Amino acid sequence: MTGARRGPGRPPRAEAAEGPDARTRILEAARAEFAERGYDKTSVRGIAKAAGVDPALVHHYFGTKDEVFAAAIEVSFEPELIVPAVLGESTEGIGERLARYFLSVWENPATRAPLLAVIRSALTHEAAAKVLRGFVLRRVLERVAADLDVPDPKFRAELAASHMIGIAILRYVVRVEPLASATPDEIVATVAPTLQRYLTEA
Amino acid sequence: MTGARRGPGRPPRAEAAEGPDARTRILEAARAEFAERGYDKTSVRGIAKAAGVDPALVHHYFGTKDEVFAAAIEVSFEPELIVPAVLGESTEGIGERLARYFLSVWENPATRAPLLAVIRSALTHEAAAKVLRGFVLRRVLERVAADLDVPDPKFRAELAASHMIGIAILRYVVRVEPLASATPDEIVATVAPTLQRYLTEA
Numbered sequence: 001m002t003g004a005r006r007g008p009g010r011p012p013r014a015e016a017a018e019g020p021d022a023r024t025r026i027l028e029a030a031r032a033e034f035a036e037r038g039y040d041k042t043s044v045r046g047i048a049k050a051a052g053v054d055p056a057l058v059h060h061y062f063g064t065k066d067e068v069f070a071a072a073i074e075v076s077f078e079p080e081l082i083v084p085a086v087l088g089e090s091t092e093g094i095g096e097r098l099a100r101y102f103l104s105v106w107e108n109p110a111t112r113a114p115l116l117a118v119i120r121s122a123l124t125h126e127a128a129a130k131v132l133r134g135f136v137l138r139r140v141l142e143r144v145a146a147d148l149d150v151p152d153p154k155f156r157a158e159l160a161a162s163h164m165i166g167i168a169i170l171r172y173v174v175r176v177e178p179l180a181s182a183t184p185d186e187i188v189a190t191v192a193p194t195l196q197r198y199l200t201e202a
Numbered sequence: 203m204t205g206a207r208r209g210p211g212r213p214p215r216a217e218a219a220e221g222p223d224a225r226t227r228i229l230e231a232a233r234a235e236f237a238e239r240g241y242d243k244t245s246v247r248g249i250a251k252a253a254g255v256d257p258a259l260v261h262h263y264f265g266t267k268d269e270v271f272a273a274a275i276e277v278s279f280e281p282e283l284i285v286p287a288v289l290g291e292s293t294e295g296i297g298e299r300l301a302r303y304f305l306s307v308w309e310n311p312a313t314r315a316p317l318l319a320v321i322r323s324a325l326t327h328e329a330a331a332k333v334l335r336g337f338v339l340r341r342v343l344e345r346v347a348a349d350l351d352v353p354d355p356k357f358r359a360e361l362a363a364s365h366m367i368g369i370a371i372l373r374y375v376v377r378v379e380p381l382a383s384a385t386p387d388e389i390v391a392t393v394a395p396t397l398q399r400y401l402t403e404a
Binding site for chain 1: 318321322324325326331334335339340343354356357358360361363364365366367368369371372373375376377378379380381384388389392393395396399400
């Protein structure tokens with residue numbers, strides 16, 4: 001991509017540090033740092049070090065620590081891809097699609113760790129709660145709510161989200177039985193009608 | 203109560219430290235310490251100091267730190283009183299009673315703080331999660347499940363609990379709108395049918 005700007009003698013390291021991949025590496029490092037250390041102990045400097053870039057580059061791409069945090073969450077959720085896929089072409093089956101998608105994200109350890117870090121951080125640091133409230137929930141839930149034909153769609157979308165978050169906490173963190181050992185299918189079968197009602201029934 | 207054992211010249215301080223009130227004071231101190239400092243930073247020594255008793259008395263009444271933690275949670279929930287009241291004489295209206303009770307506990311700042319401390323602790327310390335799993339959820343949810351006439355009653359009780367925990371997190375901690383500003387009645391009206399279905403329908 002930027003190869004055309006580079007003379008034949010320039011070391012490839014310059015591109016690795018500044019090229020299009022640096023942004024991705026910063027995000028991956030941020031996810032890992034937030035997941036491992038929590039919101040409070042993660043710093044832009046630490047993220048930059050883990051990504052092998054200058055802290056100024058982190059600021060250049062993302063701004064403040066809060067904005068890196070929001071971007072690291074969004075890259076886990078991928079709302080741009082997921083929201084349309086879950087909403088689908090009609091609201092028929094939306095409860096089941098939402099429950100399945102949510103469980104699939106949590107069943108995968110690679111995506112579970114950063115999500116858990118987000119919830120932990122939001123519960124222990126007001127700054128992280130504010131990021132979750134402002135950047136993420138608003139962006140994701142407003143997109144979902146915009147497509148719903150129910151009274152008070154944001155309220156309904158939040159109730160659906162609350163259920164899935166609570167299930168995640170009891171199943172993956174507290175690990176109560178039998179919820180922790182239930183199959184995703186068993187959970188979906190019981191929960192999907194609830195989400196369907198919240199998102200579609202007046 | 204123990205006055206009969208005491209000679210007329212004994213100082214009342216001895217009773218204050220060892221009498222029936224000491225147990226209550228230890229529990230109150232434990233609630234406050236866990237709520238304020240979190241699970242990790244709370245010690246039996248610190249609880250004893252806040253209650254004005256010897257640490258040995260804390261061990262005498264409750265055992266380990268985990269057992270004090272469990273007792274401090276139970277005194278917030280009062281499952282002995284609440285479970286029968288929520289279950290009532292029939293399952294009719296059980297969803298609404300459960301939603302109303304749960305919200306009333308969270309709406310009250312005095313009971314909200316220790317509950318929040320429990321959830322925070324469980325999310326950040328495996329030892330606290332184990333206490334929540336073993337002592338509390340098992341004791342409360344098993345009592346509820348024992349009275350239910352549905353397939354897999356514990357699974358159903360856990361799904362109901364998960365929804366209420368998720369609502370508490372989004373409403374009182376993350377404070378997403380409009381859920382944070384909704385009235386308890388608005389939440390109960392939408393959520394009660396879900397709980398009713400989980401706890402009563404095959």
